[in-house]
Amino acid sequence: MKTPPERLLEEVADDFHTYLSKGVRFQPLLDDIDPNLQIDDLEKLLRIQFVCTESTGETPGVMDFVAALPDRIRRLKTTVSRDVQVRQGEVRGRIDWQETIKHRYQGGGSEATGFAAQETRTNYDIDENIVLHTLLSEIDEIVTDDLYPALQAPDEYGWLGRWTDADAELVRTLEQVVERNVYLERITEEAAVTDRMLRSVKRSRNPLYSEAAQLLGRYRRLLAYDLDPTDAKELLRTGFVAPDRPELLFELYWVFRILGCYPEARFRLIEDQRGVVADWETETGRYVMSHDSTGPTSLQFSENLDRVEVPEQDGYLSRSVAVAEHWQKYVQDSLGISGTDSLWGGRPDILLERYTDNEAVPDAVFVGEVKYTRNTSYAGQGLRELLEYMAYIRAGETYLSSRGDLFVDGPVRGGLFVDALTEDVSSDGPITIAQFDDEVKQPL
Known part of the structure; x- marks a missing residue:
């Protein structure tokens, strides 16, 4: 049995909270959560998590807050003014x-x-009502925009809680309150809610207002990435466990284990570079870590027909090239579709590059292949994929490892990261095999 998702959650929650505040970027992992929801940034996942919260103890949750609105919002607090x-x-x-x-x-x-x-x-334009109106506007926008695909196919999104219940009661409640409540319509003030207003409204004896202020304050903290460990754990549960994507959580576990090997790291602000998780500097150089990506540099993980020298001697290699060449021609002529000239290609689960002296090409590279498995056969498949990455990686037209350095001490090292296997394993040379809970050493 694999390490359960809840155990993975416990392992990564604190690290997630820590590295998020340091500037580590989790966008590359979010791309794989759910293509229909298009969770293309951490902020969107935080918004979805926010509207899916439930009340716990004295902490209000959005779903319970919305469900209670019809009974609470029948009358709003007002002030009376007399003017000539x-x-x-x-x-x-x-x-x-x-x-x-x-x-x-x-x-x-x-x-x-x-x-x-x-x-x-x-x-009606008093602090309490302005806070309430602002909160409901945010919730309505999240449900209407971010959850739209889920509301069209609710059976596929049970992990979104009551928002996707068959009777759609919570969605209808929100619509009726936001769009048809005559009292809310009378709130016309669009002034920004200040921290002072939130502190004041939190002290209200009316739970409608005090909970609204607590929720709006929590929402702002989430979007500012000011997560406490509980928030971090719920975010990970919403993003990876609930949608049944524990393999992404397993990859995140190993990302953190590698980052933990560099406690002296000074993380740099990451610009919009697809696939980059972290960028940091130490005394030994600058490091760039990517996830499910070939990295932001000139490194390439592909082999095309035009790069292959066909052996003159008849055999497996020459015939493999002939198959690829003729397939490319026949698929165009017979089926009318374009055939790729690619012989091999891939994107490593983890790619770590080290740069020194402002060079454009890394002086050392670590490739990580992650398999959420306890099956040795599947782990063996991952090992083959890892060896291919290590062998074929190149900068421009030049392989990073020379033929003599291949799979021995050279600029390219590799790691296979798996769950606890049923049999003992050993690591050899530049290739590390690490199981869940194993100690991880600095790869570069």
Whole structure:
């Protein structure tokens, strides 16, 4: 039996919280969660996690908050103001004769029918209502936009809680409150909610307002990546465990184990480089870690027909090239589709590059292949894939490892990361085989 997802969750939650605050980027892992939800950044996952929260103890959750809205929002807190208003030919309050005479005198005969009266106005634009309105607007936007694919196929998204229940009751409740509540419509103030407003509203005796302030404050902290360990654990559960993608959590576990080998790392701010998880510097050089990517550099993990020298002697290699060449021609002529000239290609699960002296090409590379398995046969398949990565990696037209350095001490090293296998294993040379809970040494 594989290491259960909940155990993986316990192992990575604290590290996730730590490395997120240091600038480690988790976008590459999020790409694989669910293509339909298009969770293309951490912020979107945080928003989805936020609306899926439930109340625990004294901590309110969004789903319970929305479910309770119909009973709580029947009346909103208001303030009353009295202003003197002048109207022609009508009176809407107690006449202020002094102001009326003054107005008529100043206006001459044209204002002879004007009356100044004290009018009472009900004001909905108070701090409590502005906080509530802001929170509901955020929740509505998340459900309407981010959860739209899930709401169209709710049976496939049971992990989103009550938002995808068959009766869609929670979604209807939110729609009715946001779109049809006459009291909310009277809140017109669009002022930004300040921290002072949140602190004040949190002290309200009305749970509608105090919980709204707590939730809005939590939402802001999430989007600022100010996660406590509990938030981090729930985020990982929402992103990896609930959608049944524990293999991504397993890959994250090994990413953290490798990062942990560099405690002195000074993490750099990452620009928008696809696949990059972390970029840091130590006394020995600059390191770039990528996930499920060929990296942001000139490194290539592919072999095409035009690079292959066909052996003159008849045999397996020459015939393999002939098969690829003729397939490329026949698939175009017979089926009308374009055939690729690729003989091999791939993207490593983990790629670590080390640069020194501002060189454009890394002086050392570590390739990691991750297999969430306890099966030795499947692990053996992963080992073959790892050897292919190590052998074929090149910078431009030049292989990083010379023929003599291949799979011995050279610039390319590799690691196979697996769950606890049923049989003993050993590591050899530049290739490391690490099992769950094994100690990991600095790969470069």
